[in-house]
Amino acid sequence: MGEWTWRGFKVVQSLVERLPRSWAYALAVMAARLAWRFSPLARPRLEYNLKIACPELRDDPVALRRLSRLNFQNHAKAYADLMQLPSARIEAMRPLLKVTGLENLDAARSHGRGVIMAVPHMGSWDMAGSYAGALGYRISAVAERFPGSLNDAVVATRERFGLNVITVGRAAVRGINEALAANHVVALLCDLEQGPGLSVNFFGRRATVPGGPAAFALKTGAALLPACQYATAAGRYHVHLDPALAAHEGDTKETLMQRVIGRFEDFIKERPDQWYAFRPMFSR
Numbered sequence: 500m501g502e503w504t505w506r507g508f509k510v511v512q513s514l515v516e517r518l519p520r521s522w523a524y525a526l527a528v529m530a531a532r533l534a535w536r537f538s539p540l541a542r543p544r545l546e547y548n549l550k551i552a553c554p555e556l557r558d559d560p561v562a563l564r565r566l567s568r569l570n571f572q573n574h575a576k577a578y579a580d581l582m583q584l585p586s587a588r589i590e591a592m593r594p595l596l597k598v599t600g601l602e603n604l605d606a607a608r609s610h611g612r613g614v615i616m617a618v619p620h621m622g623s624w625d626m627a628g629s630y631a632g633a634l635g636y637r638i639s640a641v642a643e644r645f646p647g648s649l650n651d652a653v654v655a656t657r658e659r660f661g662l663n664v665i666t667v668g669r670a671a672v673r674g675i676n677e678a679l680a681a682n683h684v685v686a687l688l689c690d691l692e693q694g695p696g697l698s699v700n701f702f703g704r705r706a707t708v709p710g711g712p713a714a715f716a717l718k719t720g721a722a723l724l725p726a727c728q729y730a731t732a733a734g735r736y737h738v739h740l741d742p743a744l745a746a747h748e749g750d751t752k753e754t755l756m757q758r759v760i761g762r763f764e765d766f767i768k769e770r771p772d773q774w775y776a777f778r779p780m781f782s783r
Contacts, residue, residue: 511582512582512585515579515582515583516582516583516584516585516586517586518583520579520583520733520734521733521734523579523582523583524576524579524733524734526579527572527575527576527578527579528572528575528576530575531568531571531572531574531575531576532568532571532572534571534575535567535568535571535572538571540777541777542567542571544776544777544778544779545567545570545571545775545776545777546563546564546567547779547781548774548776548780548781549563549566549567549570549771549774549776550563551702551703551704551781552702552764552767552768552771552774552776553566553768553771566771566772569772570771570772570773570774570775573730573772573773574773574775576623576730577622577623577625577626577730577775580623580625580626580734581623581625584625584626584629587629589630592626592629592630593630595626595734595735595736596626596627596630596735596736596737596738597731597735597736597737597738598737598738598739598740599737599738599739599740600726600739600740600741600742601740603724603740603741603742603743604616604636604684604724604740606742606743607722607724607742607743608682608684608722610720610722611682612679612682612719612720612721612722613678613679613680613681613682613683613684613685613719613721613722614679614683614684614685614721614722614724614743615679615684615685615687615712615715615716615721615722615723615724616684616685616686616687616724616725616726616740617687617689617712617723617724617725617726617759618686618687618688618689618725618726618727618728619688619689619690619727619763619766619767619774620688620690620691620774620775620776621727621728621729621766621767621770621773621774621775622727622728622729622730622736622773623728623730623736624640624686624688624728625662626728626736627728627736627738628640628662628686629662631662631684632662632663636684637663637678637681637683637684638662638663638683638684638685638686639662639663639664639665639674639675639678639683639684639685639686640662640663640664640665640685640686641665641666641667641671641675641685641686641687641688642664642665642666642667663678663683665678665685667693675711675715676715676719679715679719679721680719685715685721686726687709687711687712688709689708689709689711689712689756689759690708690760690763690767690774690776690780691708691776691778691780692706692707692708692709692778692779692780693709696708696709696710697709697710697713697752697753697756698753699753699756699757699760700757700760701760701763701764701780701781702764702781704781704782705781705782706760706780706781706782707780708756708760710752710753710756712755712756712759713751713752713753713755713756713759714752716755717750717751717752717755722743722744723743723744723755723759724740724741724742724743724744725741725744725759725762725763725766726738726739726740726741727739727763727766727770729769729770729773730773739766741762744758744759
C-alpha cells in the first residue's frame, strides 16, 4: 500500500508541478469540494472546532458550511503549492511572499541559542520555509511521517530550498537540540494534540497541546517566538513573526504555552478559513 501511495503521489505531483498555478489551484479546489462533501470525520471535526473559535457560527449553519468548505479548499491549495515546489524558482517565489517581523527573528537569533518558532496549522509552511531557506535562514521543521516511500518523496520536495525536515519520532529530540545548539530556527506546530501534552485554555475551552516548544525553550534557553502564515490572494502569502516571548521569573511549560496559545487565538480569529483543525482537540 505504501509503495502505491508513493507512486500515486509522484504521478499527481508530476502533473501538478507542470501546470500554471491557476490550473493547479483549480484542480485542488475540485478535489477539496469532493473531500468536503464526502468527508466522514475531518469535516465534522473542523466545524466543531470552528464553532468554538468563532462563536457567531453556532447559530448560523450556512456560514459555518461556507467557512468549512473554504477551509478545505485553502488546505488543498497548500498541497498544490507543495507539489509545485520541485519546479519552483526562488526568483518567482519572492514576489509571492510578504514577511512582517523579520527583525524579530533576527533579534531572537542574536542571542545565539537558537529560536523555536511556534506555529499553528495555518497557511502553507512549505512555501514559507522553503523561501526562508533560500534566503539563507537555517530552518528545521518537525513534521509527521508519511506512509512508506511517500515520506521520502515529500521530504525531498521540502528540502529542495534548504528546509531541514526532522521527522517526528525518537530521533526528533536529538535533531531539535542539535539545530538549536547551532543557532538555527526550529518550527514546531503546536496547536493540535499530538500525544501527551499540556492542558491550556483555548478559546475558553480546555484543550491539550504539545508542550515541546516551552520545554525546549526552558531547557536550552532558546527564544520562543509565535508566528503565523496565511494566503492573502491567489498564490500569495503573508508570514508574520511576533517578537520572542519575554522571559518571566517562575515561567513553566504551562505558562509559556498559554501565552503562545493566546497569540494563536488572535491569528486564528483573523483567518479561520486557513486554520486546518481537522482533529478533535477540545474537551466535550
